[in-house]
Amino acid sequence: MRFQSLSIALTGSGGSGVMTTGSLLLEAAGRAGWYGFMARSAGPQIRGGEAAAVLRIASEPIESHDDSFDLVLAIDPGSLARFLAEIPLRSDSLIISDAEGGRRGDSLPDTPARVIDLPMKGLAKTVQAGRPNMIALGALTKVIGLPLAPMLEILEKILKSKGADALESSWNCVQEGYEAGAELPVLDGPLVNTDISADRWSLTGNEAAGLGAVRGGIRFVAGYPITPATELLEWLAGTLPKVGGVLVQAEDELASVNQIIGASFGGTPALTATSGPGLALMTESIGLSVCSEVPVVIIDVMRCGPSTGIATKSEQSDLDIALHGLHGDAPHLVLAPTSVTDCLFTTQWSVHLAESLQTAAIVLSDQSLGQSKAIVERPADVSFMARRVVPETFAGEYQRYAISESGVSPMSIPGQAGGQYTADGLEHNQAGTPSSLPEDHYSQLEKRQRKIHAFEFGQHWADLEGSGETAVITWGATTGPVREALSRLRERGENVRLIAVRLLSPERPADMAAALAGVKRLLVVEQSHSRQFHRYLRSAYDLHPAVKVFNRPGPLPFRPNEIIEQLHNWGQAD
Amino acid sequence: MTDTSKHPLRSIRSADELLAYSLALETEAVDRFNDLADQMEVHHNYEVADLFRKLAKIEGLHIDNVKQASAGKELPALMAWEFEWEGGESPEGGLMEEAHYLMQPWHAIELAMHGEQRAVEFFRHVAETAEDETVVKMALEMVEEEEEHVALLKKWQERFPKPEEGWDEDLDAPVLME
Amino acid sequence: MTNDKIALQLQPKEYKSAVKPVWCPGCGDFGVLGALTKALAGLKIQPEDAAVISGIGCSSRMPTYLSTYGFHGVHGRALAVATGLKVARPDLTVIATGGDGDGFSIGGNHFLHTCRRNPDLTYIVMDNQVYGMTKGQASPTTEPNWERAKLTPSGTGINPFQPLAIALASGANFIARCSSSDSNGTARVLMEAIRHPGFSMVQVLSPCVTFRPEQREWKRSLIPAPEDMQRTPDPAEAARLLMTDEGVYTGILYVGDRPVYQPKLKSEIDNIATLDEEFRL
The missing domain is CATH 3.40.50.920 (Rossmann fold)
Structure with missing residues (x-):
């Protein structure tokens, strides 16, 4: 079977609902047997700004945008201009727009693409409580050759909470749009409807990372809101209580990272998620985690920097700070997922590594992974679980930072009698007592480096x-x-x-x-x-x-x- | 040096109670002198450290005496703050704040003497206010004993000259630690 | 981990570690160390069931000198570490210790929000109105005209921070002031602070004999608050006291009953695979 895909962008402004439309289309396509993913792009406004849902639907699992777009649906013509750089078009690309959809006098930007008008606003008025984006959804369903049945299923699932009236008017709009779509060109190369018996998932990179964290054993999370990591924290806030864990909304990132260090010191695998500005604030205490050998995981969902940068858009520019941002010689782990699905694997592996090696792991995700939603095969189960070496008995004087061959020393957990020690960010001797002696500094530096460098990470x-x-x-x-x-x-x-x-x-x-x-x-x-x-x-x-x-x-x-x-x-x- | 532990708030009613107070007083003294010895060791004032260690040992013998006196008895079990010392601290407990890293043996003995002096006053007050004759008798014995200690310390102190003004001067600035 | 354990009555001494303090002889912190060991002994808390958390500064060295679990972290973050530990391990007795610079300057935001959050912690601030470990700079509680700091040779000219009034306004559930020279009195207050649910704030005026030798006078200037003014459950009454006593009253100055922040840590599902459902198409 030949790989085929179709790239679609939906643009709108002023609360036109393009993200919902895009999600519905993606999930319905998934239910019909396709794969795909959807990225999000938005203007700076909290509500009512320009927004674009950027989809690609394919016959096989995909992890990339295509070179250009086959189809653009601009609910209002003015909304496309802002995203033109992100939506390359060809002469055979098709733009569906509504001349009456926006402010009087708004028009589409100049592009090589064909343009067809669809009076979405007008058609929506013919339906009780109708909305143009649902007309658009119906039309798109028709144009790309998606059956109506899976669309209805998804509408029922997604709009369940909105009530029967909302579902009915949406469904009526979709049908209206579907009929209107019959007048529109059918896109060349209809997609192959693949085997739909597979266990297929729809998830974002942020959700995948959250699931990886929970599967890996994370039970304590502290976080401070920051785009584009907030959804990862929100998912964990809803999920952790189900598994006996908890998320604390901290007063700032300094508190987030220190709270997770505290929880982890108490024996609970712990994580925080943030973006570049938050990571910058956390670096001092990530060094504390390294020096005191208290494992933590920090997910950085990167965005454009420096400073506040572009909070809603992706970039790989936190690599330097993740690798080199800690003061002193502070060997730690830095990992990065390679796809939306891999956010799950890499986060879970990071938890396992941080716990096994008693150090800090920074996971570099980014906005394009975190906020993209993908239709994928159910991610494989990974056997990595938090695995901390804890002493079982205490013979003689317990030495928390004992020099060992692997560099890892058994870490006692508060409550264990005989295991009392003071974890310290001051350089210390093997017992944990502060020390400024050169031999203690060398041997502890060496131990902390050895445990990471000598570890067999495998394939x-x-x-x-x-x-x-x-x-x-x-x-x-x-x-x-x-x-x-x-x-x-x-x-x-x-x-x-x-x-x-x-x-x-x-x-x-x-x-x-x-x-x-x-x-x-x-x-x-x-x-x-x-x-x-x-x-x-x-x-x-x-x-x-x-x-x-x-x-x-x-x-x-x-x-x-x-x-x-x-x-x-x-x-x-x- | 101020005297904050003049009198207990109420009279001591029984011999057992007095023994408990006496034991607490001596135990505090041993702990305090050992703590002070530790402090001096950390600050490399070994001469005074040794002196405090000696004082701790001597006070330890007093504990043994009290323990002998109370053999077979069940003394009232009081938490540290349940003892009604005037000012909250036992006569020989509140010595820590008077320490200085450059202090000399003369100071250390002076400090110990103040503790003993307060102990004298404490037991004298007990003797004056107690109704039970056994308690009065015991308290007077303890007064005598503590007075002996004061006299011994006085003699001991004479072996050291009284430090001159400026004994606490350190030409080096403090060390920046963190 | 603490199930089936018989609480042994230990002597205060047994709560001290073998490490000898680096504090200057005469430092008030020795009295606080003694008081804390007495309180832990009084409460029969086993050393392995307590954790003492600190930041940076003279008084933040406290955990090293105790036989409990300890955490000596970075400057200003003790309360954040303590909160994380307590939320994740409600079975432990968690105590944070530190100084006025650590708690009210670099850690000020955590102080406000920990009062507000009200986890079941006890926070002991040894206030000496100076930065000792960096050689005697003015701290947030230093009086504005103290001119002996090289960093602010003409004084700070800034009004001192009022820790207890701010703790009250921010929602602390138990507020007390002690004097380190009254080690037994401090022990009694600490015992009650540890026992009281929610966030207990204990300011201990603890002289710095090296940089503020005049503070040796505190043992005379600090006086117990009148009995009828202590332990008020009324924040307005406590506020009046704290705003007018010029910092000289010791004792338990407010006892509240706000709900404690402690999320339940009880699993609702048997199998983690249940989480898969929300992603399945």
């Missing part, structure tokens, strides 16, 4: 795919477009390797050397203006191949054809 340190003398190395959300680009090349018979690094710290020199064996050209792809990932690779690894960097800041995502172009133009345009 999950990176996703390695393909073969050949050319490789693309990337991390985080840019893995999606890179992976799709390489898969397209593979279909054409061109073999290019993928190295998507999941474990960014500690570095894995032997694993990297093996991954790069035989590679002559290495393309670095990253979403940061100052090439943070490239600098990291240069400092952490010996890079023997010729290296080229394809970087740009957020918020525009990478598209597969851009990566192919970079590979094909190697040496020509530089």
